[in-house]
Amino acid sequence: MIKVIEMLAPAGHKCRSGRKLTGFRGVTIHNTGNAGRGADALAHARYLQGGGKDTAASWHYCVDEHRATRSIPESEAAWHAGDGGEPGNMQTVAIEICMNADGDLRKATENAAVLAADILARHGIRNAEGHLYQHHDWSGKDCPQMIRAGRPCNWPAFCGKVQGYLDGKEKDMTEAEAEKIIQEACGFEDQTIQFLKAYRYHEALLTKLAAAIQKGGAL
Numbered sequence: 279m280i281k282v283i284e285m286l287a288p289a290g291h292k293c294r295s296g297r298k299l300t301g302f303r304g305v306t307i308h309n310t311g312n313a314g315r316g317a318d319a320l321a322h323a324r325y326l327q328g329g330g331k332d333t334a335a336s337w338h339y340c341v342d343e344h345r346a347t348r349s350i351p352e353s354e355a356a357w358h359a360g361d362g363g364e365p366g367n368m369q370t371v372a373i374e375i376c377m378n379a380d381g382d383l384r385k386a387t388e389n390a391a392v393l394a395a396d397i398l399a400r401h402g403i404r405n406a407e408g409h410l411y412q413h414h415d416w417s418g419k420d421c422p423q424m425i426r427a428g429r430p431c432n433w434p435a436f437c438g439k440v441q442g443y444l445d446g447k448e449k450d451m452t453e454a455e456a457e458k459i460i461q462e463a464c465g466f467e468d469q470t471i472q473f474l475k476a477y478r479y480h481e482a483l484l485t486k487l488a489a490a491i492q493k494g495g496a497l
């Protein structure tokens with residue numbers, strides 16, 4: 279996981295909607311549109327704490343080659359999608375990818391893929407398909423402008439990176455986590471789980487079952 283620095287924009291100002299997300303559809307990807315030197319994640323977070331706090335434009339995360347900054351709590355809507363509130367603003371979490379001239383676009387984009395996978399996994403989503411959006415999907419704006427221009431990779435490649443990180447998380451799942459996921463999904467008694475564990479058709483049986491549940495597959 280990349281380092282996330284909490285730098286929340288001050289509540290009560292226009293950049294903070296103060297409204298809870300009405301659901302979770304996934305993650306909306308942006309490029310900052312700012313190629314200026316020094317326009318990194320810290321600079322963008324500071325902007326929302328200062329000069330930008332009274333403008334109705336905001337994002338949850340901004341990512342550069344070193345870190346992510348969080349400006350809006352994940353459970354609160356940010357004003358990033360330009361769709362008038364539904365569902366881009368009200369049901370997705372925004373990641374801005376830095377494109378400053380003195381930054382490393384490739385690394386920043388990779389970090390954004392890691393963060394997107396983390397957000398999706400925390401919402402129980404293991405198959406990224408249908409849960410990754412471009413700003414363009416909501417408002418028609420040419421954003422994320424760098425990815426849309428194939429820099430450092432095109433959209434399908436970016437989505438593939440996110441899926442790759444989600445697949446990696448499956449391998450990291452512990453047996454205890456797998457048990458919890460299976461019990462919640464299937465309502466199995468402890469005894470049944472013990473039976474499954476004892477069955478040991480394959481070392482990773484529980485992990486594979488849990489991953490199948492999270493991908494929406496049938497048992």
Ligand SMILES: [Zn+2]
Pocket residue numbers: 307308309358413419421422
């Ligand atoms: Zn955008």
